[in-house]
Amino acid sequence: MLPVFPAADGCCTPMAREPLGEADAAALARTFKALADPVRLRLLSLIASFEGGQACVCDLTGPFDVSQPTISHHLKVLREAGLVGSERRGTWVYYWVVPAAMNRLASLLQVPGQVSAPPGSGT
Amino acid sequence: MLPVFPAADGCCTPMAREPLGEADAAALARTFKALADPVRLRLLSLIASFEGGQACVCDLTGPFDVSQPTISHHLKVLREAGLVGSERRGTWVYYWVVPAAMNRLASLLQVPGQVSAPPGSGT
DNA sequence: ACCTTGTATCGACGGATGTCGATACAAGGG
DNA sequence: CCCTTGTATCGACATCCGTCGATACAAGGT
Numbered sequence: 001m002l003p004v005f006p007a008a009d010g011c012c013t014p015m016a017r018e019p020l021g022e023a024d025a026a027a028l029a030r031t032f033k034a035l036a037d038p039v040r041l042r043l044l045s046l047i048a049s050f051e052g053g054q055a056c057v058c059d060l061t062g063p064f065d066v067s068q069p070t071i072s073h074h075l076k077v078l079r080e081a082g083l084v085g086s087e088r089r090g091t092w093v094y095y096w097v098v099p100a101a102m103n104r105l106a107s108l109l110q111v112p113g114q115v116s117a118p119p120g121s122g123t
Numbered sequence: 124m125l126p127v128f129p130a131a132d133g134c135c136t137p138m139a140r141e142p143l144g145e146a147d148a149a150a151l152a153r154t155f156k157a158l159a160d161p162v163r164l165r166l167l168s169l170i171a172s173f174e175g176g177q178a179c180v181c182d183l184t185g186p187f188d189v190s191q192p193t194i195s196h197h198l199k200v201l202r203e204a205g206l207v208g209s210e211r212r213g214t215w216v217y218y219w220v221v222p223a224a225m226n227r228l229a230s231l232l233q234v235p236g237q238v239s240a241p242p243g244s245g246t
Numbered sequence: 247a248c249c250t251t252g253t254a255t256c257g258a259c260g261g262a263t264g265t266c267g268a269t270a271c272a273a274g275g276g
Numbered sequence: 277c278c279c280t281t282g283t284a285t286c287g288a289c290a291t292c293c294g295t296c297g298a299t300a301c302a303a304g305g306t
Contacts, residue, residue, distance in 0.1 A: 075254095092252065093252080
C-alpha cells in the first residue's frame with residue numbers, strides 16, 4: 001500500500017509517468033472512491049474551510065439534506081481512507097482534513113508536460 | 124458542469140479553501156467516480172505512459188484480465204468524464220489523456236499550508 | 247441514578263456499477 | 277463481395293453503495 005505521509009511537490013511519481021501496478025491501482029482506487037461522492041466532497045471542503053481547520057459533527061449535519069447517521073457514515077469513509085482525522089473532545093467529535101493525503105493525491109494526478117493546451121495538437 | 128480546460132497550476136480554487144456548492148460537488152464527484160476504479164486508473168496511466176502519449180485499444184486490452192467490451196466500457200467512462208480524448212485512425216481507435224483535466228483535479232485537491240515548503244514559504 | 251444531547255452502529259432496501267457473452271458496427275484486404 | 281480484424285453497444289446478472297429509521301454508546305448535567 002502506498003504510504004500516505006510524505007506528501008510534497010515531487011514526492012510521488014505522477015501516475016502519468018509510468019504504468020500503475022495492480023496493487024497500487026487498487027489502493028488508489030479505494031481512495032478515489034472515498035472522494036467520489038458529492039456529500040463527502042462537500043464535507044471535506046466544509047471541514048477544511050472551518051476556522052482552525054476543524055469541525056465537530058454537530059457543525060456538519062446542518063448544511064446537508066441527509067440524516068445524521070448518513071453523515072456519520074460518510075465521515076467514517078473519509079476517515080478510513082485517511083483523508084480526515086478525528087478526535088473526541090468531551091461530548092463532541094472533531095474532524096480535520098489530512099493535508100498530506102490530499103496533496104499526495106494531487107501530485108499523483110499531476111500530468112507533467114503541458115497544462116492548458118488542447119490534446120492531439122501536433123506532437 | 125465545471126469547465127475542464129483552463130487547468131493550470133493555480134487555476135482553480137482548492138476545495139479546501141471554501142465550501143463546495145452542491146452543483147460543483149456533484150460534478151466533481153462524477154469525475155472522481157471515473158477515477159475510482161483500478162482498471163480505469165491503470166488504463167489512464169498506461170495510456171499516458173505510451174510513447175507519444177497515445178495508445179490504441181489494441182494496446183490496452185492485453186495487460187488486463189478483463190474482456191475487451193469491459194475495457195471499451197471503461198474507456199467510455201474516462202472519455203465522458205473528459206479525462207481522455209479519442210480518435211479513430213483507420214482501423215484503430217487511439218486514446219490520450221487530457222492533461223488539463225488531470226491538472227485541474229490536482230489543483231482542486233491541493234491543500235495549502237503544508238506541502239513541501241517551496242522557497243520562501245511564509246506560512 | 248436519571249435524563250438529555252451528541253455521535254456511531256445496525257439492518258434493510260433501492261439504485262448504481264463492473265462484468266460478461268453475444269452481437270452490431272467500422273475499415274480494410276482477398 | 278465476403279471475410280477478417282478492431283472496437284463499440286446491448287442485455288443480463290451479481291455485487292457494491294448511499295440512504296434511512298431504529299437503536300446503541302458516550303459524556304455531561306441535574
